[in-house]
Amino acid sequence: MNLDGAVPVPAWQTHNLVLAHDVKPGESRTVQLTISKSYAGADIRIPVSIWRGEQTGPTVVLTAAIHGDEINGTGIIRQILTDRVLDLKRGTLILVPVVNMFGFERHTRYMPDRRDLNRCFPGSYNGSLASRMARSFFDQVARNADYGIDLHTAAVRRTNFPNVRADLSDPKLAEFARAFGSELLIDGRGPKGSFRNAACRAGCATLILEAGEVWKVEQTIVEYALRGIRNCLAFLEMIDDEMRPLPYCIITDSTKWIRAREGGFLTFHAAPGDIVAKGDPIATNTSLTGDKRNLVRAPRDGIVLGMTTLPAVSPGSPICHLAYAKKGELRKHERAVGRLDDDSLYGRIKDDLAVSLMVRHPDSN
Numbered sequence: 001m002n003l004d005g006a007v008p009v010p011a012w013q014t015h016n017l018v019l020a021h022d023v024k025p026g027e028s029r030t031v032q033l034t035i036s037k038s039y040a041g042a043d044i045r046i047p048v049s050i051w052r053g054e055q056t057g058p059t060v061v062l063t064a065a066i067h068g069d070e071i072n073g074t075g076i077i078r079q080i081l082t083d084r085v086l087d088l089k090r091g092t093l094i095l096v097p098v099v100n101m102f103g104f105e106r107h108t109r110y111m112p113d114r115r116d117l118n119r120c121f122p123g124s125y126n127g128s129l130a131s132r133m134a135r136s137f138f139d140q141v142a143r144n145a146d147y148g149i150d151l152h153t154a155a156v157r158r159t160n161f162p163n164v165r166a167d168l169s170d171p172k173l174a175e176f177a178r179a180f181g182s183e184l185l186i187d188g189r190g191p192k193g194s195f196r197n198a199a200c201r202a203g204c205a206t207l208i209l210e211a212g213e214v215w216k217v218e219q220t221i222v223e224y225a226l227r228g229i230r231n232c233l234a235f236l237e238m239i240d241d242e243m244r245p246l247p248y249c250i251i252t253d254s255t256k257w258i259r260a261r262e263g264g265f266l267t268f269h270a271a272p273g274d275i276v277a278k279g280d281p282i283a284t285n286t287s288l289t290g291d292k293r294n295l296v297r298a299p300r301d302g303i304v305l306g307m308t309t310l311p312a313v314s315p316g317s318p319i320c321h322l323a324y325a326k327k328g329e330l331r332k333h334e335r336a337v338g339r340l341d342d343d344s345l346y347g348r349i350k351d352d353l354a355v356s357l358m359v360r361h362p363d364s365n
Helices: 072-083 101-106 129-140 171-180 195-201 219-235 329-338 345-354
Strands: 028-037 043-052 055-064 090-096 147-152 158-166 184-187 205-212 250-252 255-259 264-268 281-286 292-297 302-308 318-323
Touching: 028 129, 043 101, 055 072, 055 219, 072 090, 072 147, 072 205, 072 219, 129 195, 147 195, 147 219, 158 171, 158 219, 158 318, 158 345, 171 205, 171 219, 184 302, 195 205, 205 219, 219 345, 250 329, 281 318, 302 329
Parallel strands: 055 090, 055 147, 147 205, 158 184, 184 250
Antiparallel strands: 028 043, 043 090, 158 205, 158 302, 255 318, 264 281, 281 292, 302 318
16 A cells, blocks of 8 residues: 555556457457455456457447346357357457456445445546446446447336436447447446446447346347447448448337235236326226235336336335336337337237236226
8 A cells, every 4th residue: 555545546447458468350369357356365357358350440348247137248258259240340359258356256236335336437546346347347448438238127126128328428339339239228327436438438339229138148138239239330340341230220218116005915006118198097906915005107208117026015116117208209109119020029029028017908897
């Protein structure tokens, strides 16, 4: 330690990730990136794969499991790595299947110091365990990238219909986010301390994909994310592939959680991805013996962005996360969905996510 009490920064944490590991054009390499120390003083490492195209181009980083229990993204990155589904021609792709190794190994969202790693970026070498790990990862990875795609799921006991979130006031990031090709695009900078917020401030234009549940690798979510990642890399001309545009995209900066008025047991009437009109039933709240207490209705027209998967609620428990679109946008959405094939990815995702819920017509209670 220095005389002023500051912790000296290890030399390996100041390196350019690609140059430090001597990854040449046309090569790929998996390295073990040191990001912290164990209680016994041993290095804590995470695997990072680095792919370089033959030609120069931007650097894109794919990250997953910043929350250690959100492993859909881990499955997405693993499929890219194992099936070699991307033929990189230009630029550099950095793939990080697990960022929060502490949480991943314990199947939990948090770090051992009970902090949320995704509220600690860019971090500090003089801070808490989570803050130091965030800074170590940030300096070695985010500062070496031009773009980022951070893969997340809903929190425990919830599920999310796929949606991309990005700060659309940044023209560079707005183009990148639209290129992903998501039916729902949520405009916002992200919480203070989040990886995407800090990365954007450092010049790495980063979006996040929110999709699915914790502790699962859901095949339709993997398919959805791979399509979006391909679109982004095609947009940057890093791969020779055609972008796959969607028939519509709803952009909004307005979302709201609908919460339980009183405790009880829910019967759901809507599922993730559904369009609801003002007054439509979302869930019926009953006692454990089936006596009806109240009907939860949509306060406005919207799209079901996410839902609880736990039917038992207490007063104030979140039930349904609604995204509100501009006037007329929902009708465009409905018409576009009506033109989709029965086996479209959109329809298959809706069906798969609804498996976690018992959805019934309100008249059947």
